[in-house]
Amino acid sequence: MGRIAILDRIEHEHEHENRDAEYEKKQHRSESHVLLQRNPAMVMPASRESFQGGVFHASIPGGRSGATLSIARGELIADTISEPSLRFSIPLNQCQIDLGGASNRMVFCRTKEGDLTIFCEEKNFAKELDFQSGGMLAGPLKQLKKGLAADANRFRFWLTLSAVACALLLFVGYFGVLWTAKIAIRALPVSVDEKIGTMAFSGMEMGRKLEANHPASRLVQEIVDKLKPHASIPELKFKVTVVEDKDINAFALPGGQIVVFTGLIKEAKSAEQIAGVLAHEMSHATLRHGIERVSQSLGIVAAIQIMVGDVGGLVALGAQVAQTSILTSYSRAAETEADLEGARMLNAAKIDPKAMADFFEMLKEKMGDLPDAMAWISTHPQHETRVQSIQNHQKKLPVVQYEPLQLDLKAAQDAL
Amino acid sequence: MRHQMLCPPAATALRFELEQGESITCEVGAMIAMTSGLTVETTSKSRGGSGGIIKGLKRMFSGESFFLNHFTAQLPDQSLLIGPTLLGDCVHHSMRGGTMIVQGSSWLASTPGIEIDTTWQGFSSALFSGESMFWVKCSGGGELYLSSYGAIHSLEIDGDYTIDTGHIVAFEDTLKFNIGKASRSLIGSFLGGEGLVCKFHGQGKLYYQSHTLPSLGALLGPKLKAK
Numbered sequence: 078m079g080r081i082a083i084l085d086r087i088e089h090e091h092e093h094e095n096r097d098a099e100y101e102k103k104q105h106r107s108e109s110h111v112l113l114q115r116n117p118a119m120v121m122p123a124s125r126e127s128f129q130g131g132v133f134h135a136s137i138p139g140g141r142s143g144a145t146l147s148i149a150r151g152e153l154i155a156d157t158i159s160e161p162s163l164r165f166s167i168p169l170n171q172c173q174i175d176l177g178g179a180s181n182r183m184v185f186c187r188t189k190e191g192d193l194t195i196f197c198e199e200k201n202f203a204k205e206l207d208f209q210s211g212g213m214l215a216g217p218l219k220q221l222k223k224g225l226a227a228d229a230n231r232f233r234f235w236l237t238l239s240a241v242a243c244a245l246l247l248f249v250g251y252f253g254v255l256w257t258a259k260i261a262i263r264a265l266p267v268s269v270d271e272k273i274g275t276m277a278f279s280g281m282e283m284g285r286k287l288e289a290n291h292p293a294s295r296l297v298q299e300i301v302d303k304l305k306p307h308a309s310i311p312e313l314k315f316k317v318t319v320v321e322d323k324d325i326n327a328f329a330l331p332g333g334q335i336v337v338f339t340g341l342i343k344e345a346k347s348a349e350q351i352a353g354v355l356a357h358e359m360s361h362a363t364l365r366h367g368i369e370r371v372s373q374s375l376g377i378v379a380a381i382q383i384m385v386g387d388v389g390g391l392v393a394l395g396a397q398v399a400q401t402s403i404l405t406s407y408s409r410a411a412e413t414e415a416d417l418e419g420a421r422m423l424n425a426a427k428i429d430p431k432a433m434a435d436f437f438e439m440l441k442e443k444m445g446d447l448p449d450a451m452a453w454i455s456t457h458p459q460h461e462t463r464v465q466s467i468q469n470h471q472k473k474l475p476v477v478q479y480e481p482l483q484l485d486l487k488a489a490q491d492a493l
Numbered sequence: 494m495r496h497q498m499l500c501p502p503a504a505t506a507l508r509f510e511l512e513q514g515e516s517i518t519c520e521v522g523a524m525i526a527m528t529s530g531l532t533v534e535t536t537s538k539s540r541g542g543s544g545g546i547i548k549g550l551k552r553m554f555s556g557e558s559f560f561l562n563h564f565t566a567q568l569p570d571q572s573l574l575i576g577p578t579l580l581g582d583c584v585h586h587s588m589r590g591g592t593m594i595v596q597g598s599s600w601l602a603s604t605p606g607i608e609i610d611t612t613w614q615g616f617s618s619a620l621f622s623g624e625s626m627f628w629v630k631c632s633g634g635g636e637l638y639l640s641s642y643g644a645i646h647s648l649e650i651d652g653d654y655t656i657d658t659g660h661i662v663a664f665e666d667t668l669k670f671n672i673g674k675a676s677r678s679l680i681g682s683f684l685g686g687e688g689l690v691c692k693f694h695g696q697g698k699l700y701y702q703s704h705t706l707p708s709l710g711a712l713l714g715p716k717l718k719a720k
């Protein structure tokens with residue numbers, strides 16, 4: 078059995094070593110300088126290394142055996158690891174060198190008759206063979222080197238290709254996940270928006286909240302109640318809060334939480350103008366811009382949380398993002414969308430959408446006087462074009478008889 | 494250790510007689526029956542071999558499993574019965590050094606002197622042979638047992654030899670392996686039903702199977718009704 082054969086071989090080697098060691102000891106006892114002369118073969122260059130390879134020869138059972146190879150005295154020597162160990166050799170000047178094997182890096186050394194083949198795949202074997210033969214095998218070995226270089230090139234090519242493929246896959250994967258997240262977020266129930274909105278609202282630092290029965294709160298609430306039946310998401314519970322703040326500002330949180338600053342009510346020229354701002358903010362909620370914004374900010378994190386079903390985690394994170402980013406701004410596209418949807422709601426509620434455009438015009442005129450109070454303007458830029466687009470859009474809306482709001486803006490303003 | 498093939502080649506099983514202290518490494522799930530004096534050890538590395546998790550993972554790529562089962566006789570005169578997962582043949586190959594490159598899931602068992610590793614067979618071969626990208630590399634000295642769906646035959650190649658892809662079970666690493674067309678024109682070779690073939694060059698032993706599982710699948714597949 079092969080295993081036993083290997084053991085045998087190792088034992089043989091040990092014997093050799095032992096004998097050598099004893100010999101060395103003897104030499105040591107006499108004179109150390111004669112040490113070099115103990116082996117006459119040392120005069121010739123001999124391979125200090127041995128290599129693991131194999132032999133093909135008809136005399137070996139099975140025709141083939143693994144062998145330990147060495148190069149000495151101008152000969153390639155192979156000691157088979159079979160039992161009993163057989164020794165084969167080919168003079169280097171009779172070697173027919175060939176490359177092949179599964180790796181195409183195996184060096185085959187054949188006799189002219191082709192009855193004996195010694196082969197090895199070790200890298201240093203080719204080098205040693207070249208060195209020992211005094212460059213005689215340079216031709217075939219050069220071919221090997223060329224082959225190795227070609228392999229390296231091919232490897233580099235595939236490596237580059239794989240790297241590019243990986244990058245592409247990552248790219249597609251990343252945007253795929255984001256895209257999936259967008260769809261998934263749209264599929265989330267509105268209750269998620271509400272949770273995010275409520276959480277963000279409670280965590281926000283704001284001025285004093287006016288009582289619900291304050292004339293300003295009642296005015297705003299009545300406008301919201303008038304607009305509510307025309308919201309595109311009927312189940313959304315709009316909750317409006319008036320906050321004491323001199324800034325002309327209003328914003329909507331996801332789920333219908335709307336905050337109006339007293340500054341805005343004070344500066345409004347009519348209840349319709351306030352209705353215009355409220356319709357715009359309510360549209361942000363019904364169009365779910367808040368949660369979209371949250372998903373954009375959280376990106377991959379939100380996507381993963383939705384995919385693993387961790388909506389609670391998304392809500393907590395979303396609330397944090399909403400607090401900081403809703404106040405900054407929505408995208409241009411979202412603003413235009415909210416304007417047009419707001420105009421539709423106003424029209425449906427029999428309020429002239431022109432009031433919304435008027436409010437923007439008024440803000441624009443006021444810019445010079447109140448540069449610090451333009452909070453809403455700063456989050457709602459490009460109002461030059463939006464006035465225009467609201468007016469254009471109004472023409473497409475169904476013609477209705479507008480009814481002026483029966484609300485006392487003056488009383489509300491005076492109460493502030 | 495002695496072995497005996499039972500019922501070859503259609504439903505082959507291998508019976509081993511182990512002396513005390515002898516052991517054999519098998520594919521996970523290969524064991525059919527054994528005497529009580531054998532212990533089983535499941536690891537990701539070959540017996541006394543290097544590697545571990547990495548080699549295990551590489552092995553998975555080649556179609557083998559992550560773990561290996563090592564059976565060792567603790568008492569004299571133990572016997573172990575193993576067989577391939579599917580119907581098919583088994584073959585015994587005695588290794589005296591050198592390397593045997595074994596296709597995908599054909600490695601069944603080997604004695605501890607044989608190191609089992611995974612080798613990358615190259616892109617082109619993998620793409621066109623329709624086989625796994627990785628093959629199992631068995632090297633060292635010992636007894637190697639291979640299994641395959643079809644009946645396994647062996648051949649001593651000296652020179653060039655062509656074989657249909659998918660029929661290769663194992664070959665010695667002294668053989669060079671190329672993918673080529675069966676006939677001169679590509680269309681001709683597809684019309685001829687041969688498609689692509691493996692061309693061997695060099696000297697060494699080749700094991701091939703008479704029938705392949707994919708061809709059985711291709712034949713049966715369309716006739717099976719979906720449940």
Ligand SMILES: [Zn+2]
Pocket residue numbers: 357358361407412415457
């Ligand atoms: Zn807005």
